[in-house]
Amino acid sequence: MKNLLEHMGIDPGRLHFSWISSAESTKFVEVAKKVTEEAVALKSKEKKYMKTKPKVA
Amino acid sequence: MTSYTDKIREISKRLLKEGKVDMVIGFTRGSVPMMHQPMFAKNQGDVDRFVWDGNCGINLANYVTDRKEKIGIVAKGCDARNLAVHIVENKINRDQLYIIGVPCTGMLDRHKLTASVAGEIESIMEDEAGKTVTISGNGFSETYDRAAVLQENCSLCMHRNPVIYDELIADKVPEQSENDVDRFAAVRKVEEMTPDEKWAYFDDLLSDCIRCYACRNACPLCYCPTCFVDESKPQWVGKSIDPTDIRIFHFLRAYHCAGRCTDCGACVRSCPMGINVRAMTKKLEKDCLENFGWEAGLTTEQRPPLDTYKPDDPEQFIK
Amino acid sequence: MKVIQIDKSELDAGLKKLESAYRLIGPVKEKDYHLFKALTPGQKPDLDYSNTRLSARSILYPQSEVMFTFSLDKNDPQYAILKEPAKDPQPRAVIGIRPCDADAYEVVRRNFDTPEYKDPYWLKNFEATTLVGFACNNPCPTCFCTSAVSGPFSDRNLDILLVDDGNHFLARLSTEKGEKLAELAGWKRPAENADDTIEKMKATAESKMTTTVSTDNLANQSLTDLYEAEEAIWDSEAFACINCGTCTHACPTCWCFDVQDETYGKSGVRMRNWDSCMYPLFTMHASGHNPRDKKIGRVRQRFMHKLKYYVDKYEQGIQCTGCGRCVRLCPVNIDIRRICNKMNSYDPETCSCAVTS
Known part of the structure; x- marks a missing residue:
């Protein structure tokens, strides 16, 4: 799935896969932080992922 | 191809006569060139309508899903692989099927042929040796080398002979190998692009999609009772021709075919706009081969990689 | 002139x-x-x-068309009022x-x-x-x-x-x-x-026209006879159909649409999109019941609408201009010319059609 998403042009920096046990709250916080940081760093390019309002003909 | 046609008729007649099957599924000549129609024969009188040539590109495995009868089915290499997928996924029982195997030399690319001439094609002829194809219409007649006008998936095919069958209608044809063709060249070309280039590539690829769902409906894998795009409670995807929604449809449909797609090309053949939706499924085929050594539909004995777990499955991407 | x-x-x-x-x-x-x-x-x-x-249908009737816009911002004095866009x-x-x-x-x-x-x-x-x-x-x-x-x-x-x-x-x-x-x-x-x-x-x-269809008898045929002609017409024609929307989307005379609301943050639109009688969702009731839940019913609907219901309702011929797009594009060769000839020639006495191909 990661491969196909990347193949279709999603920035690799936006895709994160982690295995976090329900007991690993600290790991969850760390991963969430890291994911957010990396995504924010890519913010300038985010427009293409957003669905835009249809134009009125 | 007349020998193929004769043989299919002969076997079908025999199966129906002996009561071995309730129906035989094959192709009949379409009312327009390059568009043969899937048909069933329930009595011996109907079998003479069966034909076989390079215009039988629709995947007949799509027509046996959840059927209860005993069925004789004409199956080229990819159809037989999809029958194997169907058997593994419990969409049909092996003992319900009598597979009439057709060693296949590839199907003709109707989009390419249509685009190659300005007028509308009125007739298409293949020579008996299987070397050339001639199309003609008002004011034109063009002859092509057959190999040059095959569907792309057919020219890259490694399994032309049916993998499971009860009877073959002809001697096996030679198979191509990795040495003859580079089947993932187009995938690698996209892999080498930057994310923005990839995005633009798929934007352009899908720009003409009209959401008719012919690709999905021609696909033997797409047998869900309700497709995720048709769900209304809740509704997952928008219904307009918004590019984001179109991309979500194609992406998710492709992903649902991961490890199951045999690259039969029925999706591309069916598309009224000629969109190469295989650009997505081919990538999954490559990944399945590289990561799991798996090709779909070659066996009914083994579970596919995406519904099994092995301790050594690749997981480098999980952090 | x-x-x-x-x-x-x-x-x-x-x-x-x-x-x-x-x-x-x-x-x-x-x-x-x-x-x-x-x-x-x-x-x-x-x-x-x-x-x-x-077809040129989309020029007057786009596949997706905005009918209204609305605001979902509760502080907006125009909150939740549907407005026709200029x-x-x-x-x-x-x-x-x-x-x-x-x-x-x-x-x-x-x-x-x-x-x-x-x-x-x-x-x-x-x-x-x-x-x-x-x-x-x-x-x-x-x-x-x-x-x-x-x-x-x-x-x-x-x-x-x-x-x-x-x-x-x-x-x-x-x-x-x-x-x-x-x-x-x-x-x-x-x-x-x-x-x-x-x-x-x-x-x-x-x-130079090479194909013709016969439509002269469609109005005389009994609607229920045609509807019930499963063996002579609908079973075999519906078998090959994959129920995609190629025919209806390519057709210049299909007019059905589906109304959808979509929201984007604090605003939204009400739009209509082409729908297709080939899709199961087309007739899905809110209760979950679907009166036209089988492929054969949907195939029959498309042709009965174009070649019988419309003919009877408007008395202006068939709902088809003969552009041939559905014939050219149907991936499994469901040919309206063949079906029209079958419907026109159907004989309820013998339950058969004079024309079969």
Whole structure:
């Protein structure tokens, strides 16, 4: 799935896969932080992922 | 191809006569060139309508899903692989099927042929040796080398002979190998692009999609009772021709075919706009081969990689 | 009717003059086929085509069309009020529409313009549009317009009919809209004996039609007999059908739509999208019950609507202009010509059709 998403042009920096046990709250916080940081760093390019309002003909 | 046609008729007649099957599924000549129609024969009188040539590109495995009868089915290499997928996924029982195997030399690319001439094609002829194809219409007649006008998936095919069958209608044809063709060249070309280039590539690829769902409906894998795009409670995807929604449809449909797609090309053949939706499924085929050594539909004995777990499955991407 | 002669070199110059008064739309070849597109300034319509891959339906009736916009911001005084968006009022001209597609507008209009209901979106678009048609000198082998409700030179629903006589275009003006457009384009040289030439060319084009369908008996057939003709017609035709929407999306006379609300942050739109009777969702009730839950029912609906219900309701022939697109594009060769002949020839006594292929 990661491969196909990347193949279709999603920035690799936006895709994160982690295995976090329900007991690993600290790991969850760390991963969430890291994911957010990396995504924010890519913010300038985010427009293409957003669905835009249809134009009125 | 007349020998193929004769043989299919002969076997079908025999199966129906002996009561071995309730129906035989094959192709009949379409009312327009390059568009043969899937048909069933329930009595011996109907079998003479069966034909076989390079215009039988629709995947007949799509027509046996959840059927209860005993069925004789004409199956080229990819159809037989999809029958194997169907058997593994419990969409049909092996003992319900009598597979009439057709060693296949590839199907003709109707989009390419249509685009190659300005007028509308009125007739298409293949020579008996299987070397050339001639199309003609008002004011034109063009002859092509057959190999040059095959569907792309057919020219890259490694399994032309049916993998499971009860009877073959002809001697096996030679198979191509990795040495003859580079089947993932187009995938690698996209892999080498930057994310923005990839995005633009798929934007352009899908720009003409009209959401008719012919690709999905021609696909033997797409047998869900309700497709995720048709769900209304809740509704997952928008219904307009918004590019984001179109991309979500194609992406998710492709992903649902991961490890199951045999690259039969029925999706591309069916598309009224000629969109190469295989650009997505081919990538999954490559990944399945590289990561799991798996090709779909070659066996009914083994579970596919995406519904099994092995301790050594690749997981480098999980952090 | 007035016929003027336009030299081939004058056509583009005339279109150039029209750019300020009209939004021009015409056939354009982008990938391997022609589609109707809005022409950019200076872009010429590509008239070297037999027909566009998809019909001209979307020009008046886009596949996705915004009907209303609304705000979801509770602080907005206009919160949750549906408002019709302002549309570009500029007149448009379609250059090179085929007669079958223009005649399809007449068919669609029967549904969108009735004494009880008027569809404002379609009608506004229709009124703003001038249709410059392009006669078919060489009908395609899959065309059967002469036995449907159209013809290769039919200008019943055109403002101008362009005929390519080899050396120049003959333009037959049939409405005020057409005359106005010709005047703005500067096309005014009267053509001599043009009516004769056009009639002759029309006869030649019609003689080239290779397929016909019989529709004469459809109105006489009993609706329930046809509906129940499962063995003779519907079972075998529905078998191959994959239930995609290719036929309905390519069709110039299909008019069904589905209304959807979509939201984007604090605002949203109500839009309508083409729907297709081939899709199971088309008839899905809110209760979860689906009265047309099988493929055979959906296939039957499409043909019964076009060739029986419409015929009985409007008494204006079939809901088909014979453009042949569904015949060309159906991936599994469900051919409306064959089904029409079957329905026309169905004999309820013997439960069989005189025509089977």
